[in-house]
Amino acid sequence: MIYIQTKSKEDWKQFLAEPDKQWKDGYSAKSLATCWQGANGIPKKVKQVFANTHCIELKDVEMLFGIPEYKVVLPRGRASQNDLFVLARTNKEIFPIMVEGKVNESFGPLVGEWIIKMSDGKKERLEYLCKLLNLTNRNIDNIRYQLLHRTASAIITANKYHCNTAMLLIHSFSPLNKSFKDYSDFINLYNLEAQLDGIIGPVILNGVRVYWGWVKDEV
Template sequence: MGKYYVPTKGVESWSELLPNRDTQWKEGCSAYELAHCWEEAENLPSCVERVFKSSNIPLLQDVEVLYGFPEYKVSLPGRGKISHNDLYLLARANNELLTIMVEGKVSEPFGDKVVATWKGDTPSDGKTKRLAYLLELLNLKEEDTQKIRYQLLHRTASAIVEAKKINANNALMLVHSFCEEGKWFDDYASFVKLFNLEPSRNAVVGPVAVNGVNLYFGWVKGTKVMPKELSQLRKLEC
């Protein structure tokens, strides 16, 4: 992966980074919704800012996005795919550095496998090494993660890895859901509870000290992009 990045030229620049643009870049898909929501925000999307402010967490009362990296890849030891994060944000929060890994969701789950299924009955040395790394980094026990979605582990690990790279004291794994029903919140909640936190929708919880980093978790409900015809009509009505 290259270490050089260029500014976007609008939301279409995000689509060029997708592994499957034909299926991922359309209204109602998480990549499309996330790109429009964040690209069009001056700093934080209003839905995210409201949740941050209402959290009463001092760190999140004054958050400035310094840089954002769509489709950000984080390499992890052992066998398994690179963690392909929807959006990585480096932010200044209350005069401290904060790394944020944003996972966009509409109706899709957190990957198609829980840890037990991903590992299998006879795991390879590579998978054993990968899981051991994630468990040590997150300070979790293997027996507690068997029914946890594997994606949640490596997305959270990505936030911590990037925080440690730049000596940031704070990291946030943020789920930005565009689903009215809040699908898959229960999977997210089961994972967060492993850290002795009580998650809820439209809230940030934490911190919990993990590997020298103050780790937070958040779930924010966003609003889908309006169809072009409706958007134009509303502009005429204003």
């Protein structure tokens, strides 16, 4: 796969699943593109959260490159289309960060809603995700489905590039921290407490040290 470097935030629009619907002021796709493209690297607020984290191994993080709307293949069905894949580095390692932008959008349906019409494909995919995320036999009906496959995307990409670390980073532009409760409910599955403007972890999943982060920002 060969990627072409973006020259402006408008270059991100072409990669969206529904460009005419998603590329609007106040929506996460355009907000994220504006912030990251304009920063020419890791945005200031995101770097600040990394610098202040208790996770010493992540403090001096740098961005090597980023790929908007990065698709990670999952069993049976559509790929997980991540808003932004960042290959990052510290002074010890390189690792993938899957960045999920949010304003007023949710993290998709609850798992309990998603499985109402349980096809063989959905069953196989959910079993795969639960095994990868160490959630087999856990009650996840009230967890947002997108949080499962976005975290899985980070792990799969880490495995692909032989990285020992992976992260899912929620870059929120919501003044009211919309969907933070859903994020917190997911994090609680691993006996962790979600933090606004904070990074938590790691949890070892499929041989990878997995971290999660939430950054509250403005466009």
